[in-house]
Amino acid sequence: MALRDSYGNEASATxxxxxxxxxxxxxxxxxxNFGATEAFQSAVDIDDNFALGHVGLARSLMMSGQMLQAKSAISRAQELGAKxxxxxxxxxxxxxxLLSGQPQKARELVRSHVRDYPRDALVAQLCSNVFGLIGFSGEVGREAELLAYTSALLPHxxxxxWMMSMHALSLCETGQIEASTKLMDRSLALNPRNANAAHFKSHAQYENGETVAGRKYLAKWLSDYxxxxxxxxxxxxxSALWALHDGDEAAMWGAVDAGVGPGSAKGLPINILTxxxxxxxxxxxxxLSVNPDRWTELSDYALRFFPETGQSFADMHAALxxxxxxxxxxxxxxxxxxxxLAGDLVQPLARAWGAIARENWSDALVELVQVMGTTERLGGSRAQRDLLELTYANVLLKLGKTAEAHRCLSTRRPVLSASPPIAAFQS
Known part of the structure; x- marks a missing residue:
């Protein structure tokens, strides 16, 4: 009798x-959570002919930035896959x-695969989340597509x-905050150590403007992560963002220096950079006063890990x-x-960052207006793309267009409009 994994899929393990x-x-x-690589490695150490064990190992190695080892593991899986x-x-x-650098092909393969095998979670995961193949598709409407994707999978x-937390994020990113929060809390009740759910709960709290509650929740959750x-x-x-919005500069820099920046974070380069x-x-x-050395260090980091363009979300932050x-x-x-996939937006945005650094606000505005209509194409969550919303509002303020700056935030990001975290609004 064939063995089956925890999602009911037949597996070739012996x-x-x-x-x-x-x-x-x-x-x-x-x-x-940490430890997936070790678990998958143990699986293939016991059964080297377990093809999907090698796939899991490849995927977890990829997510820890070990690309050469990941490609070796997927190659072994391919050798075993024919039968x-x-x-x-x-x-x-x-x-x-995905590992061969074909995200569009991978996305289509995943979409086709889950129609027949919706409970193949490790594959379904590739298109879930704002960091997945839909999230980084570079297309307009990707948030609606992500919602449609998780909506179709959820009943299975x-x-x-896990799936509850994925769908809850889709709800959050399409403005359905109350429904998102309820589903996220159900997910966390089943697995309190689901970091994805804790992450997405923070997004829902951000969208609701719950700075104090969000800061308290995340501090407790992170304490043993x-x-x-x-x-x-x-x-x-x-955590750093919560502290910034709460006016706690010391805590903000403490979070940056302990877990965000190049000198402390142990995550993927794209996350550290962005x-x-x-x-x-x-x-x-x-x-706040930002030490210029921080920007120099980050520019050097970006050059090291992203010397050539191609990942638009990384490129826009490297340009900054x-x-x-x-x-x-x-x-x-x-x-x-x-x-x-969004290189046509990165180019004017890079020019805008250059103009902003020179305090040439008129030129910055000319470039930014080419981007603001379709910022979702660049990737990231609403909370991450607020970098652009606030930048645009600040440029308007610098040009004396105060009413327009207020109007843009109140219509595009009302959660930020009551007390915008921009110094120029206060001057």
């Missing part, structure tokens, strides 16, 4: 012990497409804590870092060569 380690890896991976059933062959193919999962886990740095960014750039510039907008550090050649390279 050992229950190997499958138990695999299921533990799946749980840790879907909950964004497997359709579900397992397609499972391997979806992850292999019953009371599953492993700093090697994939979301530790990003949750630290949320989170650090965002909090530094949002601190600047709020009137180079602009604020006064690295004109680096900034010009992005403005001239930006490619990727």
């Amino acid at each position: 050992s229950q012990a190997a499958l138990d380690h695999y299921d533990r890896g799946i749980r840790l991976f879907l909950g964004a 497997l059933d359709m579900r397992q062959r397609q499972h391997i193919e979806c992850v292999a497409a 999962y019953g009371d599953d804590w 492993d700093d090697r886990a994939v979301l530790h740095g990003h949750l630290s960014w949320h 989170d650090t750039a965002a909090i530094l510039y949002r601190a600047d907008l709020a009137g 870092s180079h602009a604020m550090a006064g690295k004109g050649e680096r900034l010009a390279h992005i403005a001239d060569t930006a490619k990727g």
